[in-house]
Amino acid sequence: MTWLAATPVLVPMVTMVATALAYKNPRLQAAISLLGALAFLVCALALVAVAHQDQAAQTVFGDWGAPYGIEFAIDRLSAAMVLMAAFMGTVCLIFMLSDADTGSRHPMVLPLLHGVLCGAGGAFATADLFNLYVWFEVMLVAAMGLFALGGRVDQLDATFKYYVLNIFGTLFFLIAVAMVYAATGHLNYTAVAQAIPYLSTGMMTLLAVGLLLSFLIKSAAFPVFAWLPASYHTLPAPVLALFAAVLTKVGVYAVLRTLGDIFVGAPDFIYVVLGWIAVGSMVFGVIGAAYHWDMRRILAFHSVSQIGYILLAVALASQAGHAAALFYILHHSIVKANLFLIAAIIWRLSGDYDLRRIGGLYKTQPLLAVLFFIMAMSLVGIPPFTGFWAKVMVVQETIAQGQIAWTFFALLVGMLTLYSMAKIWMEAFWKPHPNPAWRPPKVTQLGPAWIASLGLAVLMLVISLYPQPLIEYAQAAAKTLGAP
């Protein structure tokens, strides 16, 4: 199964080139891109199936020996992340067929979208630190392109801020990679992990902190999350949903991979500091969200807050913690992407993202209200939705390890999340529209948007009611993680 390991990069890359070549024919381009996303999804499913039988798809390019060539190795964790990226890509492409996204679409949107998927797929698949840097850069360039394509001044402003803060993280990562190579003579995850125990504690700390700092910038953790709320809301809705689902998760995945797989015996204080960084992300993200009225800004700040939960699970440094982190990543991708998609539908129907200028949707769109309600409750963590299971897994482990302060903050932030979700609910759905003359638009083309959003909601409900297979998968993934 060597070729299979390369598909997370190959399929989106081929699709990217094909859609770029077909830029003159929008229909053909959309068809190719949808086909490519479906092919990616099939490959990702095959990868999960293979990984779940303990035969991780693996290949070393150029037939070099294992620790010297660039290796792609897809274990359960990577396979789940690839599947998540492929699925979210497909959903967002379906959503793009609707008109819940204004204006003329630039012909390069679809190629760049597949560029982001290609970067994310490569980052999940690779088992080589420098190669990870390359995929981070691919993702950064494609993401910057998507930010800048619209050409509005606020989008360019967001591109600039996104670039400056992200490139800083990338350069930091590059320096950390150089230090890892200088200290161990390896770049391969497994080889580095084998060499790490022979280093002095000081050197190990230096390397781990260097890598983690850059990954924390990428995953928008406190206090380096400023790029996310400053830029996300300028994106077109489907792209925004994809970014919320995939982009920061790559950073979190890298943190999980670094601490769970490479630096297994890292000094304790790193985990303690990471735990408090996670608490900071949770608290400040949720407080930032409380201040805003724009739905996209509220949800973007909640991304920061939810990233905190995932980092907290990683900081617990146990198998149960890693399993919780993986489950939480998958849950959050589905729920947050869908909330952004629902926000876009709300915008299409009511004309504004600002909650103060809209309202009365409960009367005209009861189904949308129910859809938003269950997704919001899942984000908050109300049983029986996925958010509840994800939070149970995290909180159970914090209590088991006696981290009462972290438990307290995890539960408190859950409550504050409820405040923001209740705010959107009250303002967008419950209260009457501020303009009595307002009528919902007569002609909309929201069919594909409904399909995308309902599909995510159904998936969320299925996982909510039968969480056991996914939890078992996450536990199995955590067991293989860090094993020699």
Added chain:
Amino acid sequence: MIWLLALTIWITVTAGIYLALSRDVFRCVFGLGILGSAAILVLFASGRLGSVQPAVIPLGETVLRDAANPLSQALALTAIVIGFALICFSVVVALRLIQRADTDDTLALRMSEPIPTDPIKPPYNGAEHEPAQPAATPAASATKLEGVA
């Protein structure tokens, strides 16, 4: 040799960070480019300096000895290519941003921030704005904020 390189990297990083912290958009972008060069120098140094022998196994031998490490050079080359693409792209974005926004002062660049006339938002510093999102329907754009907040 390694100390000379360390000193070079130190100066490059200092210059890069100094420029990157500037309020001027162009200086900021160039500063990040210089910082990228410093990162590439670190990458280059990671393969040990000293040897100037090419990484070729001499005829009749089977082991490569006393040669310069080719891997760190390959890594540096890759990083240079990627960094070059990023610098080009970022300069274009910065140029476009300056043209569109009519300012190169990063403190005035608040176009993606909340609307400045909003009563509960940070103080307005004079930056011009376009609406953050074109209106979905003509009727919606007519709905104004007054009397709501």
